Amino acid sequence: MINVPQKGIEFSMAVLCYHEEESVIPFVENLHSILSFFHFNWEIVLVANYWPDIPDRTPDVARALCERLPHTRYIAEPKQGAMGWDMKSGLDACEGRYIGVIDGDGQYPIEAILSCFAAIKISDYDFIKTYRVLRSDSLYRNIISGIYNRLFKLLFPAYRGFQDVNSKPKIMKREAYGRMNLHAKDWFIDAEIVLNSLNLGLKMYEIPIKFQAIETRKSFVRINAVFEFTRNLFAYRFGWPPFENKRKL
Ligand SMILES: Nc1nc2c(ncn2[C@@H]2O[C@H](COP(=O)(O)OP(=O)(O)OP(=O)(O)O)[C@@H](O)[C@H]2O)c(=O)[nH]1
Ligand SMILES: [Mg+2]
Numbered sequence: 310m311i312n313v314p315q316k317g318i319e320f321s322m323a324v325l326c327y328h329e330e331e332s333v334i335p336f337v338e339n340l341h342s343i344l345s346f347f348h349f350n351w352e353i354v355l356v357a358n359y360w361p362d363i364p365d366r367t368p369d370v371a372r373a374l375c376e377r378l379p380h381t382r383y384i385a386e387p388k389q390g391a392m393g394w395d396m397k398s399g400l401d402a403c404e405g406r407y408i409g410v411i412d413g414d415g416q417y418p419i420e421a422i423l424s425c426f427a428a429i430k431i432s433d434y435d436f437i438k439t440y441r442v443l444r445s446d447s448l449y450r451n452i453i454s455g456i457y458n459r460l461f462k463l464l465f466p467a468y469r470g471f472q473d474v475n476s477k478p479k480i481m482k483r484e485a486y487g488r489m490n491l492h493a494k495d496w497f498i499d500a501e502i503v504l505n506s507l508n509l510g511l512k513m514y515e516i517p518i519k520f521q522a523i524e525t526r527k528s529f530v531r532i533n534a535v536f537e538f539t540r541n542l543f544a545y546r547f548g549w550p551p552f553e554n555k556r557k558l
Contacts, residue, residue: 312375312382314404319349320426322478323399325392326357326413330366333413334374340419341378355383355413356399390494397491397498409480414523416446417477421518425480428516435485435511436502440473441520457538461500464546467507471515475499485511496534497541504545 326333344351357371368385375381384402396410411417425437444451462469489505506513
């Protein structure tokens with residue numbers, strides 16, 4: 310059965326596959342073969358949600374992968390939001406004691422999943438993420454990211470010891486995720502995870518990684534994403550809707 314979770318899962322990894330179609334295949338195959346070395350129960354959850362009015366083979370690709378790769382499930386629902394909604398639908402579907410999320414476009418190294426998982430297993434951290442020390446993606450994306458992280462630290466001094474809000478994979482204890490109570494349906498979900506974790510006093514740690522350029526498609530991040538990020542940051546910081554009651558940081 311493709312969509313029935315196993316019992317007693319130790320680790321679940323959600324892979325965001327939005328509109329990746331066949332280009333997600335090598336990433337999932339590599340992740341699957343690496344996880345296959347482990348003897349505890351694990352699962353991969355492919356997030357293949359789609360906009361009904363946009364032609365997209367990703368759900369078919371995800372189903373085909375699940376048919377041939379054991380311990381792999383997929384979700385393919387009509388989208389009700391952007392990246393945040395997808396990320397939440399993937400994390401909600403994860404059954405493991407430890408759960409995580411990563412992009413399926415291959416920009417983050419698969420080894421980073423293992424580093425984050427090992428770190429959370431041997432420590433008492435609730436949430437481990439990465440930060441990008443070397444970025445091979447465009448100057449445009451590097452500049453946007455740099456400005457965003459500086460603004461973030463200015464508005465939320467509690468994040469000053471950390472580096473890179475949006476970086477993935479993000480791996481956490483499932484009960485920690487349950488307490489995060491996330492609402493963002495867009496790119497802001499990464500910030501919401503970090504800020505809610507700090508607000509809740511969860512123990513968080515960041516691991517350095519190298520980030521690859523994307524070769525199969527153009528960046529999804531448009532200039533209006535910058536305005537969206539900024540609006541959301543101020544909304545969260547100053548209690549404007551929809552992030553009221555979050556002024557603690
Ligand atoms: N753009 C976009 N991405 C989505 C959406 N839903 C899920 N995602 C996933 O979000 C992940 C991150 O998006 P990317 O566009 O790769 O973000 P990025 O790597 O920060 O930026 P670029 O590589 O410059 O595009 C991808 O793996 C997508 O699968 C969506 O509605 N829009
Ligand atoms: Mg990407």
